[in-house]
Amino acid sequence: MSMKYAYYPGCPSGTTAMEQDISMRAVFENLGIELVEVEDWNCCGALEVEDPELVYALNARNLAIVEKEGLNIVTPCSICYYNLSRSNNALKGDEELRARVRSIDDSLAYNGGVEVKHVLDVLANDIGIEELRVRIKKKVKAKVAPYYGCYIGRPPETAFDDPDAPGLMDGLIEVIGGEVVAFNYTKTKCCGGPLMMTVQDVAYKMARNVLESAKNAGADCIALACPLCGMMLDAKQEDIEEFFGIKIGMPVLYITQLVGLALGIEPDKLGLNKNVVDTKEIIGKVM
Amino acid sequence: MIKTWDLDPNFKYEIMKEPGGEHLTSCFQCSTCTLGCPLTEIIPSYNPRKIIQMSLFGMRSEVLSNPDLWVCLICQTCTARCPQDVRIADLLGAIRRIAEREEEAGKLKIESPRPRFDKAFEHQLAKYGRLYDMGLAMEYYKVKEGSFFKGMMAMSKDYKKFGMRLFKKGKMGVKSMLPEKVKDRGVMKKIFEQMGERR
Incomplete structure (x- = not known):
């Protein structure tokens, strides 16, 4: 495949979500798709920068850098996707806004020539399920709860899947030989992540709901595509267990890690030793 | 009891001037936002529909001091389902920014961290x-x-x-x-x- 994307890793790529970054790079290399990291990228603003115009200006810089390269941009983070994509829409559709942003600094001169993609969209649509079926070398015989969370099916302007019954991740799980468990009610519910630092008990209740729904559905693991969900459900799982006095023990994998296993990539090269809840059981299901 | 002389009829315009708050007056109070909100499963009293109605009435101080402003997850479920394109998650963000400015001006104390x-x-x-x-x-x-x-x-x-x-x-x-x-x-x-x- 002679495809090439600008790659926007996002801030957690070097810390809490390094396994997402590692597996994304490994999967794309395996598929022969070139990723060019956005030169000197800055933070998208996450959910904490509340002023939309500030978000647009922050991302105008990222988009302008990518536009010079003549590429489209892909990110593995749902929040980065949401901010890059809504900024792209706002800037493309509003000449006055573009001019105002440009007047801050020449490096923010963006002309609207970039398309923003989430990794799930690239895997399931740009590369495509049929192409992946040909590339797959192994089966991941696991029962998987596909957890989409926010910003994949909503809000409507940036969504690339159904808001209530998204299916792109389900399709990927099936093609790698996994079994999708019944998880419909919970798969688009928020993980609670945005409240983790400010209203901890509410955040924990929301994350517990996702984890227990997956467990009750008989899942061997949760698949996801957002570092904040990953932090809540994986890195904080022990805290949640302790807080409620319960035991969950649910492995949480990034979808790129699962796809990578099916492509025959070594578990360590997919960062499967970096997930906090042990992933050995899932690795043992790769045949 | 709402006292009409305590209301601020300009509050809705103040919100609509804020980026994200533009669609406030499109709301016809159907409550779809609240029914679909994942927070209501945990905090049953949480009610974005009510915050919008109070904003439309002009209950400025009640809205700006409402602690529920600070628990919205910005998950955008309400925005996706709203039949009137009110963009509730963005709207609440606009109201939060007004509240923050009020606090900076010393007119309000926000309890939430x-x-x-x-x-x-x-x-x-x-x-x-x-x-x-x-x-x-x-x-x-x-x-x-x-x-x-x-x-x-x-x-x-x-x-x-x-x-x-x-x-x-x-x-x-x-x-x-x-x-x-x-x-x-x-x-x-x-x-x-x-x-x-x-x-």
């Missing part, structure tokens, strides 16, 4: 261009607890186990103790000075 968190986050971006987790946590806990020492105590209580867990996985080494910085930090400063409305 969330504005402190958001601001500490923004400060990292203005300084480094990327999120610096340690810097964020240290600033947030210091402001939230009232002093550097108390902040460090509270932070270590909340995050010791979490930090050790990440450390064991090689996710919190020496590298993450220091901020990752963009090269062009001057432009970050300029963006926050010239585009930000509440510096």
Whole structure:
């Protein structure tokens, strides 16, 4: 495949979500798709920068850098996707806004020539399920709860899947030989992540709901595509267990890690030793 | 009882001038936002429909001091389902920013620590261009607890186990103790000075 994307890793790529970054790079290399990291990228603003115009200006810089390269941009983070994509829409559709942003600094001169993609969209649509079926070398015989969370099916302007019954991740799980468990009610519910630092008990209740729904559905693991969900459900799982006095023990994998296993990539090269809840059981299901 | 003479008829225009608040008056009070909101399963009294109605009435001080403003997750479920395109998640963000300005002007005290968190986050971006987790946590806990020492105590209580867990996985080494910085930090400063409305 002679495809090439600008790659926007996002801030957690070097810390809490390094396994997402590692597996994304490994999967794309395996598929022969070139990723060019956005030169000197800055933070998208996450959910904490509340002023939309500030978000647009922050991302105008990222988009302008990518536009010079003549590429489209892909990110593995749902929040980065949401901010890059809504900024792209706002800037493309509003000449006055573009001019105002440009007047801050020449490096923010963006002309609207970039398309923003989430990794799930690239895997399931740009590369495509049929192409992946040909590339797959192994089966991941696991029962998987596909957890989409926010910003994949909503809000409507940036969504690339159904808001209530998204299916792109389900399709990927099936093609790698996994079994999708019944998880419909919970798969688009928020993980609670945005409240983790400010209203901890509410955040924990929301994350517990996702984890227990997956467990009750008989899942061997949760698949996801957002570092904040990953932090809540994986890195904080022990805290949640302790807080409620319960035991969950649910492995949480990034979808790129699962796809990578099916492509025959070594578990360590997919960062499967970096997930906090042990992933050995899932690795043992790769045949 | 609502006293009409206490209402601020201009409040709705104040909100609509704020980016994100433009569609306020499209709301016809169907309550779809509230019925689909995942928070209502945990906080049954949580009611964005009511916040919108109060805003339309002009109940300015009641709305701006409503603690429920600060628990919205911005998950956008309401926005996706609203038949009137009110864009509720963005609208609540607009109201939060008005409340923050009121607090800065000394006219309101916000109990929630969330504005402190958001601001500490923004400060990292203005300084480094990327999120610096340690810097964020240290600033947030210091402001939230009232002093550097108390902040460090509270932070270590909340995050010791979490930090050790990440450390064991090689996710919190020496590298993450220091901020990752963009090269062009001057432009970050300029963006926050010239585009930000509440510096």
